[in-house]
Amino acid sequence: MYWKKQTHEQLKESIFKALEQNLDYRGDHPILGVPGTYLDTMEFYPDAPFLKDAPFMSAMVRNPNHIGVHTLSDKSVLEVFKGTQQIEKDLIKLVAEEIFNGDSNQQDGYVATGGTEANIQAMWIYRNFFQKEYGARIGEIGLVYSQDSHYSMPKGANLLNLTNIILDVDPETREITKESLESKVNSALKDGIKYFIVIANLSTTMFGSVDDIDMLGDYFTNINAPFKIHVDAAYGGFIYPFTNPVSRFTFQNPYLNSITADGHKMLQTPYGTGLFLIRKGYFDYVKTEEAQYIPGKDYTVSGSRSGANAISMWMILQIHGSEGWKYRMEMLCDQTERICKKLEKMGVEYFRNPYLNIIAIKAKYMSKELAHKYYLVADSYEQDAKWYKIVVMPHVKPGTIDRFLMELEGEVRGRM
Numbered sequence: 327m328y329w330k331k332q333t334h335e336q337l338k339e340s341i342f343k344a345l346e347q348n349l350d351y352r353g354d355h356p357i358l359g360v361p362g363t364y365l366d367t368m369e370f371y372p373d374a375p376f377l378k379d380a381p382f383m384s385a386m387v388r389n390p391n392h393i394g395v396h397t398l399s400d401k402s403v404l405e406v407f408k409g410t411q412q413i414e415k416d417l418i419k420l421v422a423e424e425i426f427n428g429d430s431n432q433q434d435g436y437v438a439t440g441g442t443e444a445n446i447q448a449m450w451i452y453r454n455f456f457q458k459e460y461g462a463r464i465g466e467i468g469l470v471y472s473q474d475s476h477y478s479m480p481k482g483a484n485l486l487n488l489t490n491i492i493l494d495v496d497p498e499t500r501e502i503t504k505e506s507l508e509s510k511v512n513s514a515l516k517d518g519i520k521y522f523i524v525i526a527n528l529s530t531t532m533f534g535s536v537d538d539i540d541m542l543g544d545y546f547t548n549i550n551a552p553f554k555i556h557v558d559a560a561y562g563g564f565i566y567p568f569t570n571p572v573s574r575f576t577f578q579n580p581y582l583n584s585i586t587a588d589g590h591k592m593l594q595t596p597y598g599t600g601l602f603l604i605r606k607g608y609f610d611y612v613k614t615e616e617a618q619y620i621p622g623k624d625y626t627v628s629g630s631r632s633g634a635n636a637i638s639m640w641m642i643l644q645i646h647g648s649e650g651w652k653y654r655m656e657m658l659c660d661q662t663e664r665i666c667k668k669l670e671k672m673g674v675e676y677f678r679n680p681y682l683n684i685i686a687i688k689a690k691y692m693s694k695e696l697a698h699k700y701y702l703v704a705d706s707y708e709q710d711a712k713w714y715k716i717v718v719m720p721h722v723k724p725g726t727i728d729r730f731l732m733e734l735e736g737e738v739r740g741r742m
């Protein structure tokens with residue numbers, strides 16, 4: 327994994343150059359048909375002096391539309407926005423090849439609105455894949471995921487008429503249990519499910535637990551059932567590959583077919599940046615032929631989307647470079663490790679994956695008031711919480727952690 331960090335000046339030059347290659351609606355171009363245009367100028371006046379130094383804001387104001395998927399052909403989807411569409415193409419290539427170790431030009435992708443859309447995009451593609459390639463009927467396709475998975479799974483299953491197959495996890499290790507996998511899949515087979523869309527979490531939101539993608543892949547291979555694995559790395563996609571040098575979540579692993587990796591979680595990009603990546607050859611299953619007015623057709627759940635979002639992701643990755651980002655993510659893990667060591671000293675039980683920055687603490691060790699005071703997130707707001715989690719992100723100050731730990735220690739001592 328390597329890409330060099332760039333200076334703000336270099337980024338500015340690249341983005342303004344890309345914006346110039348788009349046809350400027352303010353210029354002399356005879357654009358009559360394409361409805362896209364710049365933001366309303368009453369509030370967003372284009373001659374605001376700061377815009378000259380603000381490439382992302384300039385992209386917002388110029389407002390390029392990145393509708394469609396830009397990695398599918400060398401022709402631009404909408405010629406008028408070809409400059410910034412190229413940045414999105416470069417972004418997909420960078421993330422697929424440098425972060426997830428894909429072979430050169432063997433992956434497609436786009437910047438979806440978020441992890442929810444990217445996960446649904448994957449389910450949509452595989453549902454149609456099983457229908458087209460195997461003649462699968464609705465009612466024969468199952469969506470397999472652990473009980474700790476994000477709620478976009480049942481949401482997607484509901485939209486796409488997939489049958490939910492929810493796997494139990496061990497209450498301590500949060501690993502999918504082999505027994506549950508076997509019994510749930512066997513009963514699904516008995517119910518007529520023949521095809522499996524399998525979700526592997528590259529970190530769940532609540533625990534930071536990571537599913538064993540090879541165990542899942544081996545299991546479905548051994549029982550000879552058609553399956554496809556989608557990795558939900560909405561949360562972990564921009565941290566785990568940097569902290570675990572022997573990650574199994576790369577395109578070199580044949581079990582991995584597609585990935586969701588949100589920018590707007592660990593990468594700190596604006597909301598609306600949920601990256602979706604998939605091996606080449608799959609987008610055609612969701613081609614909407616009726617998208618007559620889009621020269622490159624449409625293949626996405628979302629339709630029109632802002633090019634500025636892709637630009638923000640590209641800029642943040644470029645300003646840090648791979649080494650800079652790796653350092654930042656390792657520092658977060660070190661900080662997380664320090665908290666874990668202190669919890670151990672206090673005898674407080676917790677769950678944590680060593681490559682991630684989430685600590686789930688057993689709720690019995692702290693009062694509701696303490697959890698509330700520090701805005702810890704509970705595993706359930708309907709029943710009594712069993713776990714409270716801490717997410718160690720750049721906004722988390724060491725002093726706040728120390729104060730929290732001192733108060734926790736006070737409570738734990740008081741209970742002994």
Ligand SMILES: *Cc1c(COP(=O)(O)O)cnc(C)c1O
Pocket residue numbers: 439440441442443445476478529530531558559560561588591600
């Ligand atoms: C946040 C998250 C999602 C959903 O992402 P949105 O961007 O909120 O749609 C999906 N999966 C996991 C594991 C997440 O952490």
